[in-house]
Amino acid sequence: MPHDEDKPRPAGAENDGESRHKENGPHADLSRRKFIRGAGLAGAAISAGTLLGDRVLEAATLPKSADAAADAGGVVGPGEVPITLKINGKEHQLNLEPRVTLLDALRNHLDMTGAKKVCDRGTCGACTVHIDGRAFYSCSTLAIDAQGRDITTIEGLEPAEGLHPMSRAFWDNDAQQCGFCTPGFVMACAAYVDHEPNPTYEGLQKALGGNLCRCGTYMGIRQAVLDAAKSMKGGRA
Amino acid sequence: MADYHWPPANHREFIGQRIKRIDGPFKSSGRAKYTYDVNRPGMLWGKMATSPYAHAKIRKIDTSAAEGMPGVKAVVSIMKEGDEVLWAGQEIVAVAADTEERAESAAEAVKIDYDPLPHLVSDSDPQTAGGDRSKQTEQRVDGNPGQGFSQADVTNEGHYGVPVITHCCLETHGQATEWDGDNLTVWSTTQNVSGMAGEYSSGLKEKGIEIPAANIHVISNYMGGGFGSKFEADTWGIACAMLSKKSGRAVKMMLERDHELMVAGARPSLHGRIRLGAKKDGTLTAWESETYGTGGPTAEGTGHLPYILAVPNASVKHTAVMTNIGPIRAWRAPNHPQMALVSMSAFEDMAAKLNMDPVEFFKKNLSLAGDRGKTYAEELDKASELMEWKRKWHPRGKDGTGVVRHGLGLSMHTWGGRGNRSNCEVTIHPDGSVETSLGSQDLGTGTRTVINIVTSETLGIPLDMVKVNIGDNKYPPAGASGGSTTVSGVSTSTRRAATDALNQLLDKVAPSLGAPADNLEAWKGKIQVKGNPAKSIPWKQACAKLGATSITGKGVTSPDLMSSGVGGVQMSEVAVDSETGVVRIVKHVSVQDCGLIIDLKTAESQVYGAAIMGITYALFEEKIMDQPTGRCLNPNMEFYKLAGIGDIGDIVVHMMTGPGYDDRGTIGLGEPPVISPGAAISNAVANAIGVRVPELPLTPERVLTALGKGGMA
Numbered sequence: 001m002p003h004d005e006d007k008p009r010p011a012g013a014e015n016d017g018e019s020r021h022k023e024n025g026p027h028a029d030l031s032r033r034k035f036i037r038g039a040g041l042a043g044a045a046i047s048a049g050t051l052l053g054d055r056v057l058e059a060a061t062l063p064k065s066a067d068a069a070a071d072a073g074g075v076v077g078p079g080e081v082p083i084t085l086k087i088n089g090k091e092h093q094l095n096l097e098p099r100v101t102l103l104d105a106l107r108n109h110l111d112m113t114g115a116k117k118v119c120d121r122g123t124c125g126a127c128t129v130h131i132d133g134r135a136f137y138s139c140s141t142l143a144i145d146a147q148g149r150d151i152t153t154i155e156g157l158e159p160a161e162g163l164h165p166m167s168r169a170f171w172d173n174d175a176q177q178c179g180f181c182t183p184g185f186v187m188a189c190a191a192y193v194d195h196e197p198n199p200t201y202e203g204l205q206k207a208l209g210g211n212l213c214r215c216g217t218y219m220g221i222r223q224a225v226l227d228a229a230k231s232m233k234g235g236r237a
Numbered sequence: 238m239a240d241y242h243w244p245p246a247n248h249r250e251f252i253g254q255r256i257k258r259i260d261g262p263f264k265s266s267g268r269a270k271y272t273y274d275v276n277r278p279g280m281l282w283g284k285m286a287t288s289p290y291a292h293a294k295i296r297k298i299d300t301s302a303a304e305g306m307p308g309v310k311a312v313v314s315i316m317k318e319g320d321e322v323l324w325a326g327q328e329i330v331a332v333a334a335d336t337e338e339r340a341e342s343a344a345e346a347v348k349i350d351y352d353p354l355p356h357l358v359s360d361s362d363p364q365t366a367g368g369d370r371s372k373q374t375e376q377r378v379d380g381n382p383g384q385g386f387s388q389a390d391v392t393n394e395g396h397y398g399v400p401v402i403t404h405c406c407l408e409t410h411g412q413a414t415e416w417d418g419d420n421l422t423v424w425s426t427t428q429n430v431s432g433m434a435g436e437y438s439s440g441l442k443e444k445g446i447e448i449p450a451a452n453i454h455v456i457s458n459y460m461g462g463g464f465g466s467k468f469e470a471d472t473w474g475i476a477c478a479m480l481s482k483k484s485g486r487a488v489k490m491m492l493e494r495d496h497e498l499m500v501a502g503a504r505p506s507l508h509g510r511i512r513l514g515a516k517k518d519g520t521l522t523a524w525e526s527e528t529y530g531t532g533g534p535t536a537e538g539t540g541h542l543p544y545i546l547a548v549p550n551a552s553v554k555h556t557a558v559m560t561n562i563g564p565i566r567a568w569r570a571p572n573h574p575q576m577a578l579v580s581m582s583a584f585e586d587m588a589a590k591l592n593m594d595p596v597e598f599f600k601k602n603l604s605l606a607g608d609r610g611k612t613y614a615e616e617l618d619k620a621s622e623l624m625e626w627k628r629k630w631h632p633r634g635k636d637g638t639g640v641v642r643h644g645l646g647l648s649m650h651t652w653g654g655r656g657n658r659s660n661c662e663v664t665i666h667p668d669g670s671v672e673t674s675l676g677s678q679d680l681g682t683g684t685r686t687v688i689n690i691v692t693s694e695t696l697g698i699p700l701d702m703v704k705v706n707i708g709d710n711k712y713p714p715a716g717a718s719g720g721s722t723t724v725s726g727v728s729t730s731t732r733r734a735a736t737d738a739l740n741q742l743l744d745k746v747a748p749s750l751g752a753p754a755d756n757l758e759a760w761k762g763k764i765q766v767k768g769n770p771a772k773s774i775p776w777k778q779a780c781a782k783l784g785a786t787s788i789t790g791k792g793v794t795s796p797d798l799m800s801s802g803v804g805g806v807q808m809s810e811v812a813v814d815s816e817t818g819v820v821r822i823v824k825h826v827s828v829q830d831c832g833l834i835i836d837l838k839t840a841e842s843q844v845y846g847a848a849i850m851g852i853t854y855a856l857f858e859e860k861i862m863d864q865p866t867g868r869c870l871n872p873n874m875e876f877y878k879l880a881g882i883g884d885i886g887d888i889v890v891h892m893m894t895g896p897g898y899d900d901r902g903t904i905g906l907g908e909p910p911v912i913s914p915g916a917a918i919s920n921a922v923a924n925a926i927g928v929r930v931p932e933l934p935l936t937p938e939r940v941l942t943a944l945g946k947g948g949m950a
Binding site: 171222 | 257258260261262263264265266267268269270271273274276282336337338405406407408409459460461462464491493494680681682838839841842843845846847848849850853873874875879880881882883885888
């Protein structure tokens with residue numbers, strides 16, 4: 001499959017393995033692995049990437065510079081710590097245990113429920129949000145690690161009135177049935193089209209392999225991505 | 238009086254068109270609130286301690302550590318000491334705490350001691366399982382099998398099978414519950430909104446809590462997939478309501494993904510040996526099958542064979558095997574996909590042995606398909622055309638000499654789909670706005686949209702003038718959504734209710750139009766003298782004549798507006814890599830009838846989705862159980878695999894409509910198109926590589942094993 005190697009990889013693009021192996025430094029292990037384990041996410045949530053090929057986001061966790069606790073040189077938790085998240089352009093102050101994932105912070109503490117909890121271990125993409133403009137699995141990102149980043153959820157993607165072109169294309173093409181995977185898919189597709197303004201039928205099937213649907217809406221999603229790419233280009237000009 | 242019968246094709250404005258689902262914008266923008274999304278003031282999180290053993294007696298339960306943990310507000314026992322656990326993952330204690338993480342830690346801190354008992358979790362035949370775990374559920378002889386086989390020119394015997402799979406709803410099972418004095422509110426992800434209050438009332442009574450169903454308010458505005466697994470309050474629903482009662486707080490308890498895959502739904506397996514006899518011209522003369530299936534503690538499942546073609550001389554035996562896995566739940570088109578797989582594989586193997594094109598073979602035997610024969614013939618022709626079958630088909634294993642081999646396969650199916658009993662109320666307000674209310678639910682099938690279309694069609698008003706009220710048991714009771722019963726239940730009751738409301742309106746309007754109400758109709762935003770738009774009054778003005786009082790029409794499911802029994806033909810084209818064993822879907826054609834189609838767009842989506850769900854179970858799905866430990870090995874979504882967007886090839890859907898179809902009235906659609914993909918794909922793989930891969934899913938390992946035994950002429 002042709003793939004532009006120079007472009008940043010969107011959600012679900014084949015993994016080059018580079019950004020996944022980032023357990024550097026003496027505290028990295030403490031601040032990430034143990035928290036994830038503590039949150040009930042088996043270690044497999046990280047290592048699964050090597051087994052799953054194109055079904056895994058390019059980065060299951062954030063680049064190490066965002067590893068706030070480790071960078072600060074201290075060990076935090078297990079009790080609640082103050083955490084500041086910048087979501088949809090607005091800063092939110094929270095007190096959360098370090099093991100709280102970004103997904104749970106959004107859903108359980110901020111009532112932003114567009115991102116869904118489905119697999120809770122970086123397989124299905126229902127929890128997809130944008131971090132610094134790129135698609136991430138929020139279930140496999142700790143809230144504490146997402147500090148200082150620009151987080152966009154589907155609540156922020158949508159305009160105050162009407163629908164984002166990708167959401168509208170999903171509606172037009174009936175790319176949704178029960179709808180539980182849909183917000184995550186819309187976020188992954190929007191990020192993909194941002195990085196690949198001229199998606200192809202073949203290309204999008206590779207790029208969106210990191211999101212799963214149970215009702216079987218993929219035919220509509222394929223067409224929605226192609227349609228939305230056209231209208232998003234129009235909108236940008 | 239307006240006629241409630243379905244309007245003729247030339248007098249339909251919305252019915253049968255491709256209309257976008259009315260709740261689409263809420264779903265694609267993330268604004269739709271599911272049960273999992275409910276956040277109530279002061280809400281607690283519920284989590285459960287479950288059994289690691291597939292079969293054991295509970296010796297001791299100690300919740301003291303959990304009760305003393307930070308944030309824990311309530312602990313309730315679901316099972317008690319001395320009780321017998323029948324599957325791994327069975328719920329024993331539930332806890333509620335102020336954060337999800339604390340609830341999880343508390344559930345982990347519950348100490349339970351067990352006395353393990355012998356278990357069986359693997360997909361075992363009756364001999365291995367033993368007599369105490371097996372029960373023969375079918376032993377039947379039709380005609381004279383001995384004579385049928387002696388009349389045959391050719392006989393063929395094969396072994397075929399489908400493993401246990403699970404539902405894997407993306408929204409896990411669960412609920413939020415909240416008490417207010419003597420009243421209970423339940424936000425439930427359910428296929429059974431109107432029946433759920435009774436479920437809770439009886440379930441709580443068993444636990445010593447008396448509450449009449451009338452005091453239970455059930456809400457399910459959006460639900461993230463059910464596929465047959467979400468009809469009951471379930472253990473966790475009752476436990477959640479008890480945690481709420483004990484803590485005096487709202488509690489949300491959704492299953493964890495691993496728990497969901499272990500306990501919240503399985504489809505029984507079907508395995509067995511089938512022997513067939515046929516004449517040289519393809520005429521089937523005899524059938525013999527001996528099958529078994531594992532189906533959890535209740536050993537359900539069926540081998541009511543043969544499927545579709547009632548071979549005249551048949552000997553049929555089926556044994557159900559009891560296993561220690563999470564209980565079976567209805568899985569979209571219960572038992573049909575399994576029966577289709579083993580039957581259609583056997584038929585296609587016979588066609589290959591006779592060196593016949595399977596399309597010709599099936600056509601030759603359509604007289605055995607009962608009164609659906611004509612439908613199948615038309616659908617075989619349509620599917621052949623869309624697949625370009627004649628151009629692409631080759632005899633089994635004769636696709637040249639390359640590494641990647643293409644093949645075609647087909648399958649046929651049937652389903653009933655008669656409407657459930659639903660009540661509907663249509664209210665016309667003096668300002669012209671309209672509400673249609675039913676205690677039904679939209680599983681993602683388009684139920685809301687169908688109700689909207691029928692209301693608008695009946696009243697002759699634009700779609701956006703109708704507010705559809707469902708997903709709440711305060712609305713008139715409607716049947717559960719299972720077995721493709723919803724579309725007829727809601728569309729015929731809505732048609733009757735809207736007609737009833739319209740007739741009340743026509744009575745009010747008749748004097749001003751100087752015509753008897755009998756001679757009026759609602760059409761394109763007006764009430765008019767039949768066929769005479771010049772003598773009309775706009776909808777809003779007509780409604781203004783109601784004065785201050787809204788009118789309500791009532792309707793119940795109307796058997797004369799619906800029917801039962803559909804066909805369906807699917808053809809699949811696959812490419813099989815004979816070196817890696819990987820099966821790739823190239824193209825899949827689904828041709829489906831379902832009587833009168835209300836919304837063509839969401840109907841087609843059902844069929845696309847079913848094809849994809851079918852491709853998924855054909856290629857990937859298997860609930861893998863580990864006999865030594867009794868545990869499920871893949872209770873997660875990386876090893877319980879669902880097809881991704883790149884795994885499905887090109888899917889073509891064609892709905893049979895027009896004379897002979899529309900005039901049957903409505904028939905359900907959810908189940909039938911998911912029945913055939915497994916068989917069509919398995920047949921296509923056999924056609925490609927020249928040998929049958931006997932068991933689904935068609936994994937590379939199984940393909941290579943089959944190739945090791947032959948094929949690839």
